[in-house]
Amino acid sequence: MAQINDNKRAPHFDGSNDSYWKAKMTTYIKSINRKIWKAVETKIEIADPETPIMAKEVLLQNNDIALSAIHDALDERKFDQIKNIKMANEVWKKLEESFEGTQAVKSAKAYILKEKFARFKMKDDESVPEIFHRLQVLINDLKALGEEVKDKDFSHKFLRCLPSRFGTFVTILVRSGLDTMTPNQVLGDVMTDDTYRDNNEKEKKNKEKKDEKKDDKKKSVSFKATTSSKGKVKQDTSSKDEGSFTRDDEKMTLFMKRFGKFMVKKGYRARRKKSSSKNKKEARKCFKCNSKDHFIAKCPYNVTMMMIARRARRTRRRIRKTR
Known part of the structure; x- marks a missing residue:
């Protein structure tokens, strides 16, 4: 019992x-x-x-x-x-x-779910396990309403919804045959392929990063070498220029010394000194009478000459009038 x-x-x-x-x-x-x-x-x-x-x-x-x-x-x-x-x-x-619902309501619900199954697509922010779960819930709802959905149809729909990066793998699975595989087995194969692909992409990215670092190091080393070689060239040229300048300066100083001695012998430097000393010691004179006591503006001889000239002009006028 x-x-x-x-x-x-x-x-x-x-x-x-x-x-x-x-x-x-x-x-x-x-x-x-x-x-x-x-x-x-x-x-x-x-x-x-x-x-x-x-x-x-x-x-x-x-x-x-x-x-x-x-x-x-x-x-x-x-x-x-x-x-x-x-x-x-x-x-x-x-x-x-x-x-x-009644049988009519069940058939209406089944029709709506079949339409959803036919238009089923992957969302933008959805992962592979999330696609499988959403599709599985839809199929279970159909089965609850008495509709029969085969595992083969489930697997085909799931593979058709996958992104384009699984194209080659999906083709291989379909050609190998899905009659003997359950949907969970198909999901496991897809996830395995996805993990291999992720590992390969990570390895490629790591290699690219390492290559970029190596290139940066090579560029920095070559830049340092070029800058150091340029510095050496500049130092060599500057040292050569400095050597040439020092030689020219020595020649110029010897020439100036010899020229100065020559000028001293000729007496040009002594005459200049005497003339400058005389000009400093001698006082200014009147240009009219050469007197040191006044200038030409206050010269008495200049005033008398003006008075004499005026008197002469007056006498000339008187003589003209009497005639």
């Missing part, structure tokens, strides 16, 4: 995700006993009233165990919807109609 496993609790259902709860609840009831799930899946009918009482009691007990498990999983609001139903199969169908 079947009994409830007290170590497990029924998954709680609040009406938010019915497909998730339905899958977990199905597994929970089956874990109790397969006969208990049969009481939920099929309606119990006791048509023959002459059926032995013991067989009838077993079927009813299985129904009660399944009904109790469903009651434990529901909250108070959901329980009010099915509390008067006595058969587990009817309760299960009532919950399916309430949260999944």
Whole structure:
């Protein structure tokens, strides 16, 4: 006789995700006993009233165990919807109609999910595992509505959504055949190829960085060599120029010394000194009378000559008038 496993609790259902709860609840009831799930899946009918009482009691007990498990999983609001139903199969169908809808609603939902499956694409900021998870959730929703999706179709759709960098690898997988591979195996092969590619790209980047560092070092060394060689050339040219300048200066100083001696012998420097000393000692004189006591502006001889000239002009005028 079947009994409830007290170590497990029924998954709680609040009406938010019915497909998730339905899958977990199905597994929970089956874990109790397969006969208990049969009481939920099929309606119990006791048509023959002459059926032995013991067989009838077993079927009813299985129904009660399944009904109790469903009651434990529901909250108070959901329980009010099915509390008067006595058969587990009817309760299960009532919950399916309430949260999944009727057959028409299910077919409409399935149509919408099929359209999503056909237009399924990778998002810009999405990784490979995230694509696989989103596609898997969509397929599970289709299966919950009774639609059949093969693993081969799942794998093909997943490979078509991958970025272009997986083009060669996808071609190899498709040619090798996906009939014997599960979607999880396909995901594992794709992730393996992706890790190899990432490692190769990292190695290339590291090599490029090392090459750039080597080039920078070579450039710095060559720059230092050119600057040092230029410095040596400048030092050599400056030392040569300094040597030539010092030689020219020595020649010029010898020439100036000899020329000075020659000028001294000729007496040019002594005459200049005498003339300058005379000019300093001699005082200025009047240009009219050569007197040192006054200048030409105050010279008395200059005044008398002017007076004599005036008198002469006056006499000339008088003589002209008398004539």
